[in-house]
Amino acid sequence: MRYTRPADVDGVTAALADGDAVVVGGGTMVVPEMTHGRVRPSAVVDLAKAGLAGIARDGDGWVIGAMTTYTELARSNVPLLATAARGITGGPQIRNRGTVGGSASYANPSSDVPAVLVALGARMRLARRGGAREVPAAEFFAGAFRTAREPDEVLTAITVPDTAAAPGYVKFKLVEGSWPIVTAAALAGPTIRVVLGGAAAAPVVVELERASWRARLRSEVDRLLTEPWDDVLAPGHYRARIAPVIAARAVAGALEEA
Amino acid sequence: MAALPARVGIGSSPRKRDGAALLTGRALFLDDHRPEGLLHAVVVRSEVAHGRIRAIDTAAAAAAPGVALVLTGAEAAKHAGPVPYFIDPAARGGNRTDIRCLQVDKVVHVGQPVAAVVAASRHEAQAAADLVRITYDVLPHVLDARAAMAQDAPRLYEDWPGNVVAHNRYGSGDPDAALAAADVVVEGELRIARTTTAPIEPRGYLASWQGDRLTVHASCQNPHQLRWMLSVSLGVDESRIRIVTAKVGGSFGLKMQGHPEETLVALLSLLADAPVKWVEDRRETLMAGAREQVHRFRVGATSDGRITGLVNEIVADIGALTAQAGWAMPNMSATTQPSGYAVQDVRVELDIVCTNKPPCNAARGFGKDAAHFVMERAVDLVARELGMDPAEVRRRNFVREFPYRTATGLNIDSGDFDGLLDKTLDAVDYAGIRRGQAESRERGRYLGVGLGFELTPESSDSPGTFVSGFDTTTVRMSVTGMVTVLTGVTSPGGGNDTGIAQIVATELGVPIEWVELVQGDTDRCPNGFGNFSGRSMVVGGGSATLAARDVRAKLLAVAARLFETSEVDIRDGIASGGGRELPVPEVARALLTRAFAIGDIEPVLESTRAYKPGNINHVPDELGRIQPYPTYSSSLHAAVVEVDAETGKVTLADYVMTHDCGTMINPALVEGQARGAVTMGLGSALSEQLVFAADGSLASNRFKSYLLPRAGDIPLLRMIHQVTPSPFAMHGNKGAGEAGVGGAQAAVANAVEDALAPFGVTVRGVPLSPPNVLALIDEARP
């Protein structure tokens, strides 16, 4: 196995262009996968020195480097994402090391970041040798552990537009140590958007009117959540059952309703 | 006669004596030993739940980089015999099978050892292990105990009549008549899901041979039994085997010996002619089951809440049979009923059943936990049926006269169960919670309180086995006055070394800093049995006391000679008498350097003593019952929970445990044991469960899917102590360490049922995970 730690994005994309390489960000997901033989790459590209960390303002939004850690996010003012970052499971060691770009690229259905990015209308900046593109978060998350990123691409940054909508975030876990079972990221503006994480293979977007959200929420979730995520922690029917509950709590939180 | 030493040391809480080494990272655990030339082993495990081994292709593995040895079961069987049982089922009238370090013909669970690879590094060993190709004739498998009891079920061990290891019946009186005559009879079911002990340090062994002598460093609770076991399986005389188990990173029963890898690693080292170490991967540790059983019970009571009869049918799923002690745990689930309640008409039917899952290994509680859990559920169901308060039903049934012979033959030494109940209800503000409950329900909040009483027989002695109710300690004073204590009991982390040092220092009358403890080394320590069944302070402490008293007596005799008076004393390291004082080291030196001047006192400042506590009786009574426990700790638990009825999530709001383990040698260490056991019980009550896929592979194979409690899950566990000394143990102390598992399970289950009373929910199992609780609510809804 080859290991490279390029000093910039060009170096990263050059290393990825060669073929079957795995990108390591914070390492909290992919390194244990390698240890247990579930990922057997011929090359590892480490982003640690590629200059991809940090949060910056850009016009009317945020640019969040892919290597920005949960700890940095938690200290920021990025709506929803800062809240989600503070509640990441695994302790400060994971929050110090795990990155928003790594979590997005891993696309574990049972994780906080994908649904939050979709709720925020974030855009994912991907780079490959000789080119770059942006993909809306809603398209980026293609399924369980699947994204729109091609093997020769690297996620470099995530842009998040400012929003005047009020945020609400609720994460439901079985106990402290479990993956999230269902998360709900809500933004309440003129209309309400709540995005469910953990409930299905990819984030589920629910759009609601302010006046009727309580009446409509359950049926909308039922309509959209046709294939709930099922794993050893919780069966799909349980996720489907509590998804409207968690969504309602997130919306109520955004609206500061009890 | 000289005055007894002041007992300043016993009952105080000096800090753990091994603290400095542990706090600075200097302590050496098993995996920290890295002798020159060390090779690493990886075990190749079955990937099928049931199958005949057709072929094993080791060629690619053997040719892989760094590989020193690839061993198969057939080859291993040429060098090593079966692993002897810790508790042989045949000795208990059950079925047995030969347990091999590597399977030869057949596998009966996913994860069973089939081959092993030894290489220069762990990584190379793993890479080579991945190249071992095993082909199986796959056989049908069975993962459920009930299904395994069917006539046509797949048979794990073909020479058995079925999959049942043993069927046993326990109890006395005429429970059928008692139930027929009862004012009310309630039926219940309790399903206890499979959990695991999961110490943070996995199991591991390091074997090396020096000529024909074998040394094994082991993360193990019972070094002397391990020495015997290796002696039998390898055919090596015990005198040529040394077991060292210096630091163990938690165990909780898992690291009692009897695992195939113990023999395996010793054999690998022999064949590779080099030191070989094997340490479990976490996925391997998580395969070890702790308990899995279903109870179906009927309990009869009078209209005023007196329980008159109990019938309980237990089906215990132990997975594959093991030489480890774990398979025998369900016996204690039976014999510990009906706990500390005065019910003499009892019948417990027990089936211990094998399925194609990994074996159950010994686990804190050792099955006694399940006995308490089922009794506490039965009591709550009686209360509910009669419309009585559950606390009151407990009070009406407690045993109050001691010693008390239970229906299953146990002889409860002492206790004050009413005192436990009063203290617990008071501390938890039971009346206040009951008052507040109605109001919070109106606001859509579901608060509940549940009680769990626990009677924990400890320090067991099983005749004819290495489950021993006595132990042995040497106390030795050197010419400098320093004291070395060598004891047969071991400490996997609980701190009995500190407790024993307290006792020895107190008995001798010297500062605790002078006392050095040596445990877990078969070449240095006297014969002993290690750690299990809450025994270490009872029998380790008792034998240390006897030995220390011998040494003290000798010191006093010397001091009397030196001071020319019979009125002598030793305190705080100073001998005094006749108006004179002399530091103890000078007394020691006087005896050991001027033995002829001192006169007719034998110049040995050393004593080795065994301590056998009272109350053990192995002569079967007219019902064939024996009495294997000297002491019975007791405790009463109250859990206060809030249940989110929309998600099923249970949150612990408060927890009180009133604990009576008799005299406490070191109260802080007792509390540590109790909190650890309670937390283990809370985990199994709420979140822990080993889940198997349909193919028999373990689905919950890491700490994100096997959910141990984390700090944020556990409220302040409030500890209250009651001291009812045991008349049968040296210092009046009873076992501590297991009490808490069953009490916590019961208190939480009862609290959840109480919280959800408006829905009419009946709890029938654990874990009460959110999906399971929501299912209960749904099921109860009209």
Added chain:
Amino acid sequence: MKLTVNGVEHEIDVDPRTLLVHAIREQVGLTGTHVGCLTGDCGACTVVVDGQTTKSCSVLALSAEGSAVETIESLADGDDLHPVQQAFWDEFGFQCGFCLPGMLLTAKELVESTPDPTDDDILRAIDGNLCRCTGYNTIVAAVRKAARS
């Protein structure tokens, strides 16, 4: 590669797949950092990398080249225990001690970054560290005591 642990630079040979925890334990020879799960869940392998606690089972050794790594062995000053160590000893914040190095380094990071932590801060801080012996109560008490000392 060069790996700087507790202020000492070590020249070691590693395979690219070697984990930081194994490099520290096996190449550098500091065994106070423990292996409990190798999945980033238990926290026994916690070390400090460039001032931040990290689970060293989830980091490739090569990723730590050029970083300053601190382990449990750096916490005490000779025979003088760090206040966090002393607090854990005084409050019985451990039993078997296997999770202890990770707990101590995590606790140290908290008390250094949060002068007067709430109980909630403490619980969140040790959320990534499993202990199977204590039930955590005494650990929380120890961190609280350390924060006050």
